[in-house]
Amino acid sequence: MLGKMMYQPLLISGLIEHAARYHGDTAVLSKEVDGQMTHTNWRTVSDNSKRLANALATLRLKSSERIATLAWNNRRHLEAWYAISGSGMVCHTINPRLFPEQLSYIINDADDRVLFFDTTFLPLIMAIRQHIKGVEHFICLSDRDDSVVEKLPNVLFFDELLAENSTDFDWPQFDEATASSLCYTSGTTGNPKGILYTHRSSVLHAMALCMPDVSALSAQDVLLPVVPMFHVNAWGTPYAAALTGCSLILPGPNLDGDSLVSLIDDCHVTVALGVPTIWQSLLTAAKARGSKLDSMTRTIVGGAACPPSVIKTFREDFNCDAVHGWGMTETSPLGTMNQIKAKHKSLSKDEINELRNSQGRPPYGVQLRLIDTDEPLQRVEEDGMSQGRLQIKGHWIINDYYTENPDAITEDGWFDTGDIATIDADGYMNIRDRSKDLIKSGGEWISSVELENIAVAHPQIRMAAAIAAKHKKWSERPVLIVVKEPDSEIDESQVLSFYEGKIASWQIPDKVIFVDNIVLNGAGKMVKKDLRDDYGNVLLDR
Template identity: 65%
Template sequence: MHGRMMFQPLLISNLLDHAARYHGDTAIISKNTDGSISKTDWTHVSENSKRFANALKNLGVQMHDRVATIAWNNHRHLESWYAISGSGFVCHTINPRLFPEQLIFIINDAKDRVVLFDKTFLPLITGVKAHIPQVEHFICLGAFDQDVADALPEVKFYDVLIAENSDQFEWPEFDENTASSLCYTSGTTGNPKGALYSHRSTVLHTYAICLPDSLNLSASDVMLPVVPMFHVNAWGTPYAAAMVGCTVVLPGPGLDGASLVQMIDEYKVTVALGVPTIWQGLLTAAKQAGSVLPSLQRNVVGGSACPPAMMKAFRDLFNCETIHAWGMTEMSPLGTSNQLKAKHRNLSEDEQFKIRLSQGRPPFGVDLRITTEEKGTTEVIRDGHNTGNLQVKGHWIISTYFGKDESALTSDGWFDTGDIASLNEDGYLYLSDRAKDLIKSGGEWISSVELENIAMGHPEIAMAAVIAAKHSKWDERPIVIAIKHKDAQITEEGLLEYFADKVAKWQIPDKAIFVEAIPLSGTGKMLKKDLREKYDSVLL
């Protein structure tokens, strides 16, 4: 016997319809590539999405075709997202910071028929165009621009297409398991791999990230997604913003600390989301500007572990709650977020802070387990101490990579994340390291993340990476590669001494190297592979 309730497929277009109908006049504030500000609202985002859906249809784009976007966080990018997925096409967001060879591989692997791009990325487009012959249409996300037209004669312009097409468009209804968007992994080892999300998985993920125990989003929020829309769909926040109908502030290319401080203060942002390297720049800029970021109630940190010193700075200097979150491209991406339970209210501030340093708990829809070996099925006890291989399963977790036939799962249906971690009795996740970044010294494991957090706690250190260096006796030993704050006087000896009372003596790095910059991936993560290639022999 079935329940006698209506059935409606879970479709991304429903999110935009809801936002337009019930939050139509709520502001969408967008910084353009030229630095100017555009102000629109959910009503006009909906109308322009329908206009662009008509434009794509008139260009001959068919159901399931991939439409690529190479763009910053702005209102045109947002409108195009809903137009693409809402029409039954696949929105393929591309990270413009990838190497050209990887960009070419991704576009060809996805078989993209259309590429949308911001003017910023025109040199990238003209540079790879000869190597992506199956792309039929290039659309610049802006008004007509003679310089763009001269460089790319066949180009079409988004604003022109919008003006030429009607906003009368009925979103098609189709199976909720239809593919909606495509995101590729960062490809730090080998070629990137595609995660193909469905409408169902995306809408369920959207519900989950809005929950109070997740990112706690509501119509009263002013959201600043600093995390790029090309980084796992800005962690799903453009969909969440439509679901709850909140104000959205889109920073465009202005991801430097000073620009972000200005936007937070001017538009009274309540919640902002990004990776630790972004927040480091924001903290520095806010101090320089003398701003206490009065509107900012909470910031979400993901992509890599949040250093404890950064969390304390947001709490103590800006009265801002930091939500530690964790996920992966293969997970849409949310896996866990850190909110306290009722029983934690009676703990001291220091005890609560220790819990806050974990990556948090999974929402309904994600399950976690720790196994004794990679791809294994034997679980480790959940005591917050015993570590093993982190595996996940759930409603928005990958089963098979795009274009591949073999399953991405273990024999009993879990996805192995490649992380080493522990879980405690309440389900709080404590990441030790990526398996490939652990340091094995004399048969004992050392967490690079723990040592990085210590280094980042030094007031004169702006950023730090810890990697394994080859050692003639111990096989591997940790070394720390650090960037000093401006005018810092710290020496190598001073930094190494800073570790002395914080970890066991044998875990203290053997060497500290000060550099001007640490290589970052397109998603703001430190490229430890590059650092290992450069420094892994410094102790020999």
């Protein structure tokens, strides 16, 4: 008989076991809800996960039952993650920024039996308590707090559960295709939809995330996931951190620019991950404080199209490589990451900057293709110019939604992202727009992303959203919604003149509307549907 290799299931418990065994004394720092910093390490995180796993066993929970968390990025939340998934149950991270009605919906839709929560969210739990009657146990992520007991009499406390249980626990072995965690989309259209990840998909995703052409994460790094653990599992970084054994900094609830600058400088963070709006706030705070973010070598930017000006500022003013990535809740989320190839080293600085403004190319494990927007079976040429609907398949890509939308993938096994993109011959993908956000003027397409990127490059503009407004002659025309920087006196004519020479004249917005704020959803993305509802008829009224 020919020889073969050992088989061991890819399980999340293997990640925390590895971190404890080979990186046990490596620091895990956590900013708590009371502002205190907790210093722990991977060995203690592992031990506490086992204590909690023993505690969960006493609640008579069955394999694959859903256990919810409503919490910030902190060490108790991390320990609960590994205890839940490692025990064979499903860790359902909940986005607290959703509307209460949406929170009740997803807790009931997931059929959650237990809900872990930070004290910050007690008022939110009390507001929806009567609507989530399937939840049998509430566990507060703290030591005993009588003020919590007063409002939620049968509440359990995380620290007491740990104290009552031992570390004598053997992680169960089971099929790697078993569900490990559950995340819901942000629900910008209709009810949020659940995406169920498996142990296999999560471990493979973590391995891919660490590759040199992705985040290049290693045991030498100090990692700061600014992206919340309730947003696509913090992009898989808590798993990747355990896999590599790097130091992990959990920032807690305060994600303002000043707080993040302090964390980066005090903890000597080398790599951080977050959405563009977070980085804009960070850069503003760093400049105001005179910080050069000296320890930072790279930052991963995703969740929304990143303005080139943000990437340029990181690289040129802070000597920090800003790496653009793309993904979705349905893709775990890693889809692409923008790292150059050897042949690109001979390009000029401007040429490399232009290349790296795209969302990048897929790592091993996923594939991309473009499909004609009008002919769903027709492939679009990958020449860097031709646009099409972006579709994806791979080891950590959704096959079906949790409870609805059985037709999540095409007949030939691809997931349609809803994005319009181009792909060049080297596989570099560039998101041109969400299909629902494209502006079609007189039969020609205008990218709202391109209009927004130009606008926010202006030093007096903090945020900008381009939307399609109805037009009597051209069907649709672009309108720009702008939030000014404090003390800015920029007017409409100055904004519009900023576009001259950067795009074709017919693509320049017809109108600029100044507002005090643009609402972001739970994932930090602009809610353009509301903007279209508010301003979609503004050109008809003229």
